[in-house]
Amino acid sequence: MTHPACCEAAPPGLSGDQQAALDDVIEKYRNRPGALISALHEAQEAVGYLPREVQVRVAEGLGVPPSEVFGVVTFYALFSTKPKGRFKISLCKGTACYVRGAPRVLERLERELGIEAGDTTGDGLFSLDVVRCLGACGLGPVITVNEDVHARLKPNRVRSLLEAYRRAGHEDRRGRG
Amino acid sequence: MSNISLTIDRQRVEVERGTTLLQAAEKLGIHIPTLCYLKDINEVGACRVCVVEVKGARVLQAACVTPAAEGMEVSTNSPRVLKARRHTLELILSDHPMECLTCIRNQNCELQSVAEAVGLREVRYQGKTTSYGEDTSTPSIVRNPAKCVLCRRCISVCQKVQGVSAIQAQERGFDTVVAPAFHLPLGEVACVLCGQCSLVCPTGAIHEVNQVDEVWAALADPARHVVVQTAPATRVSVGEEFGLPPGSIVTGKMVAALRRLGFDRVFDTDFTADLTIMEEGHELIRRVKEGGPLPLFTSCSPGWIKFIEHFYPGLLPHLSTCKSPQQMFGALAKTYYAEKAGIDPASIYVVSIMPCTAKKFEAARPEMSSSGYRDVDAVLTTRELGRMLREAGIDFNVLPEEDYDAPLGISTGAAAIFGATGGVMEAALRTAYEVITGRPLADINITPVRGLDGIKEASVPLNGLTLKAAVSHGLGNARKLMDLAVEGKADYHFIEIMCCPGGCIGGGGQPIPTDIGIRRRRLEAIYGVDERMALRKSHENPAVTALYQEFLGEPLGHRSHELLHTHYIARESVPRKEGAGK
The missing domain is CATH 1.10.10 (Arc Repressor Mutant, subunit A)
Structure with a gap:
């Protein structure tokens, strides 16, 4: 690096x-x-x-x-030198989420978004960060998208989840005209 | 101050409250190895090399930051301590390039010394190595993060002593790197290139740009007439490169050594130091008569020049327009000397021996070529001269003492003290007093401007005017005077500023180590040089008088203006936007 x-x-x-x-x-x-x-x-x-x-x-x-x-x-991890996306995805890689499959979810997120953790998509819609323990260990693997919590996330659900946000984002943009 | 009694390695010792375990052990003749520790400047306990065992404490303590306490029982060489030190060093070395034989600090490296001191014989770990590349963006200093042990001495000296903060620890964990803001190269930020970081770096992570091979090439070229000039401060320091005690005066040996290297003429920057006094002195008189801008600031120290250009550009009109003695020498070597000796200036190659890394930057400034040729072609630090002489196999210590060549080698004691903080001021006052009053100065030793106090003041009565002067060294002290000047409260006529602590004798190109004790001894030596000189006032230098008669005309005259004076540039502190650098 x-x-x-x-x-x-x-x-x-x-x-x-x-x-x-x-x-x-x-x-x-x-x-x-x-x-x-x-x-x-x-x-x-x-x-x-x-x-x-x-x-x-x-x-x-x-x-x-x-x-x-x-x-x-x-x-400090809380400071970012890169702009964040409209939807800020935080993936927990704490111990519990890790053993429950967070690395595979991360891999899928990176592939679907075409970016690495720490980056923002070219259209500004998504940013992806890895965080430590969101305090929901029983629900792992966990990601948050802005304020929404998505629990027990499986890699094969990643695409549809992102699709839903993408649609919301586009409607948002149209709505604002 | 109450005393504390403790035992170290079963020996009882009494120390003052506040003494660290490192200092207490030193008192008993026990040398605890250190790496990041730098007395008074970097006392952070970061490297863990100096750990000791304190009875009752759960973990080993860093001796450099642990205060002695009553009744403490300390072991500095228990098996646990020795094992921990070796282990720490193994980890430090696990990502260190093991290229000691080809490293610029080979045989003068604290990491090497510590490895030897703790008896390290193998490194069991082979870790990931850093991917931060070498920074060769400046003509003065090279940064090589691969060799950095993150001791933070360079950061401390840059911040606390120089008040510059060009570099800081960036990022976190294994990615931590000592670097300028935004990972910019040094050449694009407000680094003054003083090289104080290179003096304190324990390894080869920060060092001078090595120009030895360029000079060898020039010396080997029969078409070139290669002349050399030596800065005042080098004659009291280069001996240390050959094991002589700090403060040894080796002027004559240095001249002999340079002749043996093959220089065609061995001249002295002291000659143009005397000339600087004539030019700058007249500039001061003119400004006093014509109403300013005052105070006038000296301009000999290129680190200081870059500092004011970056941090106080609004004060640039106060800076003397005189080039530094190094640059005046170069300009005259390629005009006056060329003419006198009947040599084509295009074939003259000027080398400087300087206690300074910033001089390399100064020599490379594009405006330093008013004769039509670059004033100074190559600058070697005192350290590089030492290296060059070792490469040549010259046994410095048995050399005879020889004299400089005329005329650019003739000088006075006033010029020699340019190497010490306060020296330029003292030299200027010696001349100003006699030129203005027409009377000889009763005592030419102007002691209020001598010594290592951060800011010194003096006032001298001159025909009705009391000339008020101030002197500072170390840019942290310069900042205090500059802040006064910004507020219009710097009530002085003349301010001497030297970038490095102690002045040039403590310059960033001087032998390693350079610490406060060594600075003191070099200072004493330089005043010794002054006292031994037959002439001790710049205006009495016969070669300078001849230079004005034969070539320059008068101080501040047309030719002086063209060859000996310069201008300055306001510089930003950091490029404000991405992509704005370069």
């Missing part, structure tokens, strides 16, 4: 709303280097993820060197 977090294509610029929300976060924590984690957390809420330009703005606003901001962002 080389340069894991920097190789994605240049992200689209931030929207006006995102800029405004980011400005608020930075104003709130201006010149408070000790508040780096809180600021990054709120910046990620505002923008959805932490592209380089957001990290640089946080660095300048709080007075923290960019190298340190990037160190924190790449250390």
Whole structure:
């Protein structure tokens, strides 16, 4: 694995709303280097993820060197340098889910989506992450899609499950016109 | 301060409260091996090489961070300790490239020394190795993460001493790597290339760009006239490369050694250090008379120049426009000297011997070629000179003492002290006082600007004006003065800034190790060089006087402006968007 977090294509610029929300976060924590984690957390809420330009703005606003901001962002799993999909899939690979077949579910998800864990599909619809223990060990293997929990998932159910979300996503888009 | 009594390896020892077990053991003559530990700079207990057994403690303790406590019973060499140290080292070496014989740090590597100290004879683990590649993006420093043991000394020195933070630990677990933000190459971020990281790296993970072979090639080329200049600080440090004690003054031996390598002329950067005083001194006088911008900042230290370009671009008008002595030398070697010696400047190849890695970057700056030729063709650090002499089989210690060639080898004591923090200021004040007042200075040793305090001040009465000066070394200290300047509170006429702690004697290209004790001894030596000189004021250098008469005209004159002065660039700290680098 080389340069894991920097190789994605240049992200689209931030929207006006995102800029405004980011400005608020930075104003709130201006010149408070000790508040780096809180600021990054709120910046990620505002923008959805932490592209380089957001990290640089946080660095300048709080007075923290960019190298340190990037160190924190790449250390904590809760920070993402890649945009998340409309549907955020989290697959549990905790011990219980693992022994109940999570690796095979993951393999199928990656194949159906054409991406690896940690990535987002080209159409922005799905992102896939591996997480540790969702606290539903009795229901393993478990995945969550946004707030929905899907229990005792078998690899052969993956395609239809994704299809359902894909349809919902498309209707959503049409609905918004 | 209350004392604590404890036993280490069954010997009783009394220490002050707050003493670590490492220091307490040292007091008893027990040397506990360390790897990540760097006194006062990196005391993090990360590498676990210094573990000891403390009676009653569940696990082994890292001696470098464990404070001694009353009644403690410590064992530094129990079977459990020795086994743990070897095991730790085996794990550290499990992903280390075992290429010691061809490594730039062969025989001067702390990892090698520790492996020897703990008696390691085999490495039972062969693990995954890192896939982070070598970073050769700068003309000064190479980063090779494959050889990194993640001790974090480089991070600490960059952050705490230099206030630069160009590198940090990125990612997590096995993917952890010491790298700039966004995994950018060093050449694209605000790294000042001072090389302090290369001084403290225990392995070959960070080192200078090795230009020894380029210089060998130039020396072997009969069509080239190869001249060399030696920086002030190298004459009190290169002896360490040959086992001489720190602080040995080896000026004459170094000259002899360079002649034996085949250089056509052996000249001295001290000559252009004296010249710098003439140019910069007149620049100061002009700015005082014409109303600024003041304070004037010195411009000899290329790491400092890159620092202000990145971090305080708004203050660039305060920077002296004088090129550094290295670059002034190069420009004059290819004009004044070429003319005088009747040599085609195109055939002249200028090599510098510098205590500095940033000098390699400075020499490569595109604007450093105002004579029509690149001022300086190759820069060797003190370490590279040591390597080159060893390659040549020259026994440095038995060499006779020889003198520099004229005229670019003639200098004064004022130039020698450029190698010490405060030296440029002292040299400038010696000259400014006498030139402005017309009276000799009663005592030319200006001690308030000497020594290792982070920020030093002095004021000198000059015909009605009290000239106020400040001096700092280590960029963390420079930052304090710059923040004052930004607020308009830097109430000085003249500020000397040296990038590296101690000034150039502590430069990033100096022999390894360079620590505070060694810096002190080199400082004493450089003032010793000054005291032994017949001439100790730059304006008394006869070769500089001749240079003005024969070639330059006057300080700040047309030719000086063209050859000896330069300009600066505001640089960003990091490219803001992906794909924006390069």
